[in-house]
Amino acid sequence: MATLAAHKKHKVTIVGSGNWGTTMAKLVAENTKAHPTLYELNVQMWVFEEEVTIPKNSRHYDPGSELANKPQKLSELINNLHENVKYLPNITLPPNVIANPSIVDACKDSTILIFVLPHQFIARVCDQLKGHIVPYARAISCTKGVDVSEKGIRLLSESIGVRLNIYCGALSGANIASEIALEKYSETTVAYDPPPMDSRNPTPKGSPTSSTVDLISPSKANPSARSARLQALPSDYPPLSHENVRKLFHRPYFHVRMVSDVAGVSLGGALKNIIALAAGFVDGLGWGDNAKAAVMRVGILEMVAFGKAFFADSVHTSTFTEESCGVADVVTSCMGGRNFRCAKMSIERGVSIDEIEQSELNGQKLQGTSTAYEVNSFLKSQGMEDDFPLFTAVYNILEGKVKPEQIPDLIERKD
Numbered sequence: 001m002a003t004l005a006a007h008k009k010h011k012v013t014i015v016g017s018g019n020w021g022t023t024m025a026k027l028v029a030e031n032t033k034a035h036p037t038l039y040e041l042n043v044q045m046w047v048f049e050e051e052v053t054i055p056k057n058s059r060h061y062d063p064g065s066e067l068a069n070k071p072q073k074l075s076e077l078i079n080n081l082h083e084n085v086k087y088l089p090n091i092t093l094p095p096n097v098i099a100n101p102s103i104v105d106a107c108k109d110s111t112i113l114i115f116v117l118p119h120q121f122i123a124r125v126c127d128q129l130k131g132h133i134v135p136y137a138r139a140i141s142c143t144k145g146v147d148v149s150e151k152g153i154r155l156l157s158e159s160i161g162v163r164l165n166i167y168c169g170a171l172s173g174a175n176i177a178s179e180i181a182l183e184k185y186s187e188t189t190v191a192y193d194p195p196p197m198d199s200r201n202p203t204p205k206g207s208p209t210s211s212t213v214d215l216i217s218p219s220k221a222n223p224s225a226r227s228a229r230l231q232a233l234p235s236d237y238p239p240l241s242h243e244n245v246r247k248l249f250h251r252p253y254f255h256v257r258m259v260s261d262v263a264g265v266s267l268g269g270a271l272k273n274i275i276a277l278a279a280g281f282v283d284g285l286g287w288g289d290n291a292k293a294a295v296m297r298v299g300i301l302e303m304v305a306f307g308k309a310f311f312a313d314s315v316h317t318s319t320f321t322e323e324s325c326g327v328a329d330v331v332t333s334c335m336g337g338r339n340f341r342c343a344k345m346s347i348e349r350g351v352s353i354d355e356i357e358q359s360e361l362n363g364q365k366l367q368g369t370s371t372a373y374e375v376n377s378f379l380k381s382q383g384m385e386d387d388f389p390l391f392t393a394v395y396n397i398l399e400g401k402v403k404p405e406q407i408p409d410l411i412e413r414k415d
């Protein structure tokens with residue numbers, strides 16, 4: 001019997017256009033061009049619209065132009081210059097990256113949605129998207145953070161999945177965007193564990209087209225786990241197997257390892273930002289590399305303990321220790337990430353980290369500060385602050401309740 005070949009291609013949208021969002025658009029657009037049988041060439045990139053003046057040090061600044069020093073729409077600048085002059089300056093984007101200020105239009109008919117927004121904006125953007133995406137779309141979250149509410153703590157992959165009623169995987173790793181944009185070698189971890197119905201291609205005649213799938217696994221973190229009716233990917237699309245998803249992200253300079261542990265990948269990316277703040281605090285005191293290594297060691301232990309305590313059914317400890325999204329991300333973030341750098345500057349200058357974020361990041365957002373608050377509020381609700389002394393110390397430093405100089409005593413094991 002002749003099998004029906006997949007003849008449609010996946011349309012891909014990048015939801016976000018900051019430093020990492022724009023880098024992600026660049027590398028994904030290189031891959032849609034490299035794999036024309038799987039993916040549509042053009043990659044939509046949703047831009048949170050703002051007016052931007054081309055910086056005077058930009059290669060695109062022309063003092064003789066009538067547009068010099070005039071604010072212009074960021075999405076139009078990106079499409080005209082093939083560069084995001086605000087969030088990823090001096091990097092040329094492939095012409096198949098299409099900046100789009102309409103979230104609904106950017107995601108229309110897309111079967112793959114790649115979320116790369118600061119985590120505080122995820123809920124609002126998902127709300128705007130509800131009812132405007134194809135029901136069999138699949139998502140990957142590249143955002144680092146968690147979603148804490150009175151109901152408990154949710155991974156962002158879960159949050160996106162539940163809000164949009166679609167399956168969502170995660171991408172995270174030791175990935176400082178500016179290095180990857182310059183095509184310097186780096187690795188990442190992509191967790192994608194699609195429901196079995198997605199790997200069936202073509203769909204056998206008479207088989208169901210939708211299935212009930214747990215979008216959130218029941219755990220201590222989520223006592224009210226939720227199931228949803230997930231729609232199968234139609235068989236005229238190429239299956240989103242590990243092999244095909246890998247082809248969307250892997251580049252000669254960006255090596256991808258595929259895993260199935262979505263919870264571990266999501267959690268590693270979120271918690272490492274709290275550890276990076278601690279590393280910045282001790283470095284800001286001029287304490288050097290030994291001190292940084294000490295907070296990294298304790299931080300990694302707390303990351304593993306957090307996974308075991310609240311996501312025991314889903315997280316594999318080996319994801320933290322063996323994959324780029326765990327220890328490797330802690331290391332790179334504590335050496336050169338924005339959370340580390342801003343925490344360090346805040347100590348050196350004696351001002352709050354929020355002020356440093358405002359004055360130094362030109363609109364880029366820190367994820368560590370809000371994650372430290374969110375994780376603390378969750379730990380408090382569980383009566384477990386004392387079990388995570390480094391995470392608790394970072395929160396108390398941000399609150400001005402303890403001083404960074406107290407970190408060694410605060411994180412010392414009490415046994």
Ligand SMILES: NC(=O)c1ccc[n+]([C@@H]2O[C@H](COP(=O)([O-])OP(=O)(O)OC[C@H]3O[C@@H](n4cnc5c(N)ncnc54)[C@H](O)[C@@H]3O)[C@@H](O)[C@H]2O)c1
Nearest residue numbers: 017018019020021048116117118121143144176177364365
């Ligand atoms: N930059 C990196 O090196 C890097 C690497 C890996 C992961 N990440 C993660 O990726 C996520 C996105 O970070 P980024 O670096 O792309 O962003 P960014 O911090 O560079 O930029 C902030 C973005 O937020 C957008 N924004 C501002 N207000 C908004 C609103 N009200 N609604 C929606 N969007 C709004 C801005 O337009 C901009 O695109 C974060 O979770 C971050 O931790 C970043």
Ligand SMILES: O=P(O)(O)OC[C@H](O)CO
Nearest residue numbers: 173174175176337338339
């Ligand atoms: O610059 P940060 O601190 O947001 O970290 C960037 C990446 O997450 C590092 O992997």
